[in-house]
Amino acid sequence: MIRLEKIVFGYGSMHKLFDGLSLTLLPGHIHGLLGVNGTGKTTLLKLASGLLFPSQGTVRVGGLDAAHREAAFYRELFFVPEEFALPAITLRRYGEVNAPFYPDFSFRQFGEYLQEFSLECNLRLDRLSMGQRKRVQLAFALACNTPVLLLDEPTNGLDIPSKRVLRKLLAGYADERRTVVVSTHQVRDIEGMIDNVVILDSRGVVLNRTVEEISGRMWFGPVEASDHAIYAEEGIDGLRGILENPAGSDSRPDLEMLFNAAVSEREAVRQLFDR
Numbered sequence: 001m002i003r004l005e006k007i008v009f010g011y012g013s014m015h016k017l018f019d020g021l022s023l024t025l026l027p028g029h030i031h032g033l034l035g036v037n038g039t040g041k042t043t044l045l046k047l048a049s050g051l052l053f054p055s056q057g058t059v060r061v062g063g064l065d066a067a068h069r070e071a072a073f074y075r076e077l078f079f080v081p082e083e084f085a086l087p088a089i090t091l092r093r094y095g096e097v098n099a100p101f102y103p104d105f106s107f108r109q110f111g112e113y114l115q116e117f118s119l120e121c122n123l124r125l126d127r128l129s130m131g132q133r134k135r136v137q138l139a140f141a142l143a144c145n146t147p148v149l150l151l152d153e154p155t156n157g158l159d160i161p162s163k164r165v166l167r168k169l170l171a172g173y174a175d176e177r178r179t180v181v182v183s184t185h186q187v188r189d190i191e192g193m194i195d196n197v198v199i200l201d202s203r204g205v206v207l208n209r210t211v212e213e214i215s216g217r218m219w220f221g222p223v224e225a226s227d228h229a230i231y232a233e234e235g236i237d238g239l240r241g242i243l244e245n246p247a248g249s250d251s252r253p254d255l256e257m258l259f260n261a262a263v264s265e266r267e268a269v270r271q272l273f274d275r
């Protein structure tokens with residue numbers, strides 16, 4: 001579990017990016033952390049992984065205070081940043097050097113995941129493309145089997161087959177003890193990958209609900225102008241939107257539309273879930 005309580009944080013003398021932000025991310029879910037550019041998704045992941053410290057408030061991960069940066073904390077958590085450097089060694093050596101930090105690391109899984117991502121163990125990490133390096137880091141992260149896994153924009157740089165592999169591997173990774181957070185502004189990429197939606201904006205958390213809760217409260221599909229939709233947008237096949245769903249009718253949540261609704265109709269979306 002990740003629990004941020006009343007976090008206040010700003011970079012240097014910059015205005016406060018978070019001013020009293022509270023957010024709990026429960027285990028047993030793959031959380032999609034969504035927000036427009038610059039809302040603080042990366043910052044939030046860095047706070048959760050102890051790379052940044054709030055000026056006020058606490059961040060606890062699996063019961064440990066992130067600000068204390070204990071060794072036990074880093075055995076429990078793996079953070080894949082959006083951009084990173086890899087050393088000039090082979091993939092095999094990379095596994096050997098880094099695996100000892102993670103008690104549940106599985107070399108068998110690492111090999112399988114590399115194969116899924118079409119990577120050979122004798123590749124030199126400094127000679128890989130951005131997408132290949134991303135695949136290495138994702139395969140390693142998943143093989144660490146940490147209870148908390150944080151992925152910042154994991155689909156950036158991945159080709160379509162690799163996105164499919166990531167989706168499949170994450171589905172296999174998720175279980176009731178694990179907390180997985182996938183941050184992105186590319187909402188379509190994580191559709192079908194996540195089962196809890198967290199939407200951030202400049203004022204804080206707009207939504208933190210499971211996909212099941214969302215489809216229980218909202219209906220997604222074709223609407224008429226007279227329907228009093230919470231949100232509607234013109235598509236190639238006409239007007240589509242989100243309606244309140246008091247009858248609990250089935251529809252497939254459209255994450256992009258939900259995100260657009262949360263951005264443009266913040267209070268309507270919040271009120272629907274606060275009732």
Ligand SMILES: Nc1ncnc2c1ncn2[C@@H]1O[C@H](COP(=O)(O)OP(=O)(O)OP(=O)(O)O)[C@@H](O)[C@H]1O
Binds near residue numbers: 037
């Ligand atoms: N090291 C830094 N120093 C100063 N300001 C920063 C720093 N890192 C981020 N910021 C600012 O903090 C805000 C939040 O940045 P952050 O990277 O957390 O947003 P994000 O939601 O992850 O954005 P994106 O979707 O573009 O990745 C932005 O306004 C950014 O300019």
